[in-house]
Structures are given as C-alpha cells and as structure tokens.
C-alpha cells in the first residue's frame with residue numbers, strides 16, 4: 001500500500017526509498033528493517049548533543065506530566081519564564097527580550113515584523129529589507145522573500161516581496177559587499193538580515209568574521225536594524241555558541257531555533273534589544289506586537305530547551321565542539337589529494353567541499369546519487385547540489401565519523 005504522507009523536498013514521482021525510522025540514540029538512527037544509520041547531517045542541522053539525549057528526554061517526560069499547552073497571549077508558565085531568563089543570561093547584551101515561536105521560518109517572520117513594527121511605531125515607516133546573495137531564511141512566504149530565488153521558489157515568486165540584495169562576500173571580493181551595503185543603507189531600509197559566517201542552504205558558503213563585523217558597523221552607522229539569523233549557526237555549530245561572537249558583534253534582532261531544544265522539539269525564539277521592545281510598549285493597543293502562533297512557547301518544548309540550557313551550563317559542550325572540529329579536519333585533510341573535489345573548508349563542526357560538476361546547481365545529479373549511495377551504506381547525507389557537507393551531532397565517535405568519510409571517499413573514487 002502506498003503511504004498518504006506527502007514529504008517535504010521530496011519528489012514522490014521518482015519512487016526513491018523512504019526509510020522508516022523507529023528509534024534513535026546519539027549519532028545513530030535505527031530503522032524498522034534493523035539497520036543502524038549514521039546521521040551525518042544532524043537530522044537536517046537540528047540535533048546538537050545527539051538523538052534522545054537522556055537529560056532532554058527526562059525533562060520532556062517530567063513536563064508532560066504537568067502542563068501540556070497554554071495560551072501565551074497574556075498568560076505565562078514557568079518553563080518559558082526560566083528559558084527566557086537563561087537565554088538573556090547566556091546571549092550577548094543588550095538582547096533583553098525573548099519572543100517565542102515554533103520554527104525557524106516563523107522566527108524570521110517575527111524578526112521582519114519586529115523591524116517594520118519598530119519603524120512604524122516610531123512614526124517613520126520603512127518597509128525595505130536588505131539581504132545577502134545566496135541566503136536562506138526559511139520556506140514561508142516572507143522568509144522566502146528574503147532568501148535566494150531559484151527553482152525551489154520560482155512558482156511562488158509573484159507573491160514574494162522585493163528586497164535589496166548585496167553580493168556574497170567571497171574571498172577577495174569583500175569590498176563589493178561592503179560598498180553595496182553602504183550604498184543600499186542610504187535608501188533607509190528597515191533592516192538587513194544575514195546568516196552570520198555560514199550561508200547554510202546556499203551551499204555552506206563561508207565568509208570572514210571581519211566582514212560580518214564591518215557589515216554590522218555599516219548598519220549601525222546608517223541606523224539600519226541588523227537581524228542575525230543564527231538558526232543554523234547557533235548552539236556551537238561554528239565553534240562558538242553564536243557565530244556572531246567570532247566577529248564580536250551583537251545584532252539588534254537574533255533568530256534561534258534548531259539546536260535551541262538540542263534538536264528534540266520544535267521551538268524558536270526571536271531576541272530583541274530594549275529599543276525594539278520599547279517601540280512596541282505603549283498604552284496604545286494598536287502598537288502591540290501583532291504576532292502569535294497557537295503553540296507559541298509550548299511548555300514541553302520550553303522544558304526541552306531548558307534541559308539544553310542546563311547541558312550547556314554544566315557539560316563541556318564547547319570542548320566537544322572543538323574536538324569534533326579537529327576530527328573533522330583530520331578527515332578533510334585526507335581528502336585534499338582527491339582530484340575531483342575543490343573548496344575544502346571547515347568552520348567549527350561544519351565540514352564541506354565541492355565535487356566538480358558542469359551544472360553546479362541545486363538540481364545537480366550528484367546530490368541524489370551520493371544521497372542514494374550513502375543511504376545504501378547506512379549513512380544519512382544530503383548534499384546541496386554539488387556541495388557535500390558533514391555536520392554530525394557533537395557526540396559522534398571516531399568510528400562513525402570515519403565510516404561517513406569512508407562512504408564519501410568510495411563514492412568519489
């Protein structure tokens with residue numbers, strides 16, 4: 001019998017196998033037919049400490065016995081209060097206000113609405129958003145609008161709003177980015193939204209912290225709000241808690257999701273400075289922040305995030321991250337002699353390289369071939385076009401990491 005399930009980013013007409021996973025632990029997924037699959041992409045960048053982390057699972061179970069769900073407009077609960085306080089403690093000042101939502105895309109929509117609300121409530125309405133070439137911020141209409149245009153959103157393009165785009169600051173071409181940003185800032189846009197240091201879905205493209213710092217300074221100089229989308233880069237992925245730390249900058253608005261619950265339950269937050277919060281605070285109800293989703297700050301998801309915060313507080317997470325980075329580098333160094341690959345790169349726990357391919361697009365034939373090759377050998381990989389990346393949970397051991405690269409090397413050969 002065929003399944004009624006319609007999967008995301010899946011072409012059902014190709015009838016590719018869809019493995020049925022029954023349970024997971026650490027870096028391993030276990031399928032109904034008894035296979036042990038190594039999760040080399042952290043289940044699409046969400047799993048940080050490992051699947052079914054015992055501390056997070058225990059927190060979920062405990063909270064499930066107390067309070068399942070609560071309207072969050074005008075009501076509150078302990079898991080959300082605790083989480084907001086812990087976030088403010090660990091995230092850089094002056095980020096001081098936490099708005100909850102339930103996915104990365106929604107956190108981005110909230111950030112954009114906060115930016116426009118900020119200007120509208122100050123009586124100086126602005127509506128233009130600046131973005132970086134090749135960026136990705138999610139799949140809802142607003143998030144797609146501020147992301148790169150391509151085959152994945154072509155059909156919806158009539159609904160996408162117009163944005164100003166600055167070129168990606170590739171090595172040696174950074175000045176063009178900075179010049180374009182400074183020029184576009186003169187048209188008084190509401191905000192600039194950017195993925196700090198790593199453009200994930202755009203192909204694991206890296207740029208230097210100095211450029212991030214300069215972009216932040218340009219926005220500050222022109223009074224343009226700076227939105228950092230750390231949905232992928234946050235929670236240690238790039239070697240530090242936030243990628244922004246490496247540039248020693250603080251955004252006006254910060255989006256977090258994915259690793260916020262250790263990758264266990266859907267939850268997102270958009271953090272804002274007092275200035276942005278105060279622009280919405282008034283005795284005038286027309287100035288409140290008009291956004292909510294039903295599951296905003298779901299108590300069970302907040303409890304999972306609180307357990308994640310405790311893990312960050314009392315386990316050596318950054319040491320694990322550094323260690324995984326070193327082990328990734330050892331594996332990458334073995335690939336350098338391979339003639340078919342280029343742009344070998346690593347940032348923190350993220351390792352990536354490109355396979356030579358004439359088309360070089362998202363629909364490059366290499367991705368599905370490598371994905372199938374890896375799946376048949378019990379490894380979960382999902383290249384972005386001709387870009388292969390390995391981004392495992394921080395707990396992956398040497399044997400599993402070696403097996404992942406073994407499968408990749410075999411494919412390249």
Ligand SMILES: *Cc1c(COP(=O)(O)O)cnc(C)c1O
Nearest residue numbers: 103104105136137138200231232
């Ligand atoms: C994954 C991602 C998003 C979207 O998050 P969802 O939870 O999938 O909606 C937004 N921005 C970046 C940088 C991402 O990697």
